[in-house]
Amino acid sequence: MESLATDRTVREQFAAETTYLNTASLGVLPRDAADAVRTAIAEYSVGRPYVREGFEAVQEARELFARLVGVDASRVAAGASVAVYAGLLATALPAGAEVLVADDDFSSLVNPFAVRGDLKLRSVPLPELADAVRPGTALVAVSAVQSADGRIADLAAIRDAARAHGARTFVDASQAVGWLPLRADDFDYLATVGYKWLLAPRGAAFLVTPDDRSDVTPVFAGWVAGEVPYDSCYGPVTQLARSARRFDESPSLLAYSAARHTLALIERLGPQRIGAHNAALADRFRVGLARLGHEPVAAPGSAIVAVPGLGHAAERLAAADVMVSSRNGFLRAAFHLYNTDADVDRALDVLGG
Known part of the structure; x- marks a missing residue:
């Protein structure tokens, strides 16, 4: 199998002018996706609103994402934010229900449960x-x-423990799907944003629901959540969608016009292949950091490398056109399909002075 470092499709789709190691914050938009957004904007600007094509893009993106995580598209809702979907699940819990989370997990996942005030x-x-x-x-x-x-x-251990005690599971896959193969059927609910490893613009996100959705009320349902959306524009929606589309937010059509292309690219290359590529680059970076006297957080197999106490170096790297993040005092680098050994070595050269 051809390496992603030399894959013609990858080379043709990406033309970053920096050493971009910050996908954990925001992915690089592929050329086909950027062209699709430009075309949609051009249509808007001359009085041809991109509505019918935009909703077709939402459905195509929904179907592509469903295949990535191994479920039927009828179980996938399309929205814009993990926080909104966490809030949706928070509203479904009875007062006093216990929600178990990991220390310092991302606030979009945790805070919607915290702000209810009557949950444990x-x-x-x-x-x-x-x-x-x-x-x-x-x-x-x-x-x-x-x-x-x-x-x-x-x-796997979290899933098994939850099932053994009758608890439900909600997984935020925003830093995983696209490079870490996942089966949504292993969990009750799975949500992700599209603007990181799925390479779409901000404004596209997905929620996978179980077949039985009766315990969750679509509290933010608007006309797009109707079984027949254009018959659901006025007054209460008389028939909500029978599928997970009842949890759709009114979509950002420009974001989804790009997402249909980015998801197709991820599907074509395959998360397993992408993940192996990303992990190899991350390991190369870890080895180089050790030679420089730095010890990253232990995260075997991850595409993300974090170095405690080195967050201050992010500014120096940016000045050299090496894009990383500073998070909780950590220097954070994230490696994706468009990165190469040369990108790793460039970052190490800058860090080494």
């Missing part, structure tokens, strides 16, 4: 999450990959 939010270190599930735990909410430091959750 319990937080434990990530490695202890599976063992912390207990009788009475209603929901375990966790990021598949931690945003701050790239640690990968033991999702």
Whole structure:
């Protein structure tokens, strides 16, 4: 199998003018996706609104994402934010329900449960999450990959513990899907934004629901959540969509016009292949950091590398056109399909002075 470093499709789709190692914040938009957005904007600007084509793009993106995580498209809702979907699930819990989360997990996942005020939010270190599930735990909410430091959750152990105690699971896959192969059927709910590893613009996000959605009320349902949307524009919606589309937010059509192309690219290359490429680059970076006397957070197999106490170096790297992040005092680098060995070595050269 051809390496992604020399894959013609990848080389033709990306033309970053920097050493871009910041996909954990925002992915690089492929050329086909950028062209699609330009075309849609051109249509808008001359009085031909991109509505019919835009909603077709939403459905195509929904179907592509469903295939990536191994479920039927009828179980996928299209929206714009993980926080909105976390809020949706928070509203479905009874007062006093216990929600178990990992310490310092991403706020978009955790805060919607915290702000209700009448839920029991319990937080434990990530490695202890599976063992912390207990009788009475209603929901375990966790990021598949931690945003701050790239640690990968033991999702199988968390799933098994939750099932053993009758708890539901909600996985935020925003830092995982696209490079870490996932089966949405392993969990009750899975959500992700599209603007990181799925390479879409901000404004596209997805929620995978179980077949039985009766315990969750679509509290933000508008006309797009109707079984026949254009017959649902006025007054109460008389028939909500029978599928997970009842949880759709009114979509950002420009974002989805790009997402249909970015998801097709991820599907064509395959998360397993992408993941192997990303992990190899991350390992190369870890080895180089060790030679420079730095010790990254232990995150075997992750595409994200975080170095405690080195966050201050992000500004120096940016001045040299090497794009990384500073998170919780960590220097965070994230490697994706458009990155190469040369990108890794460039970052190490700058860090080495």
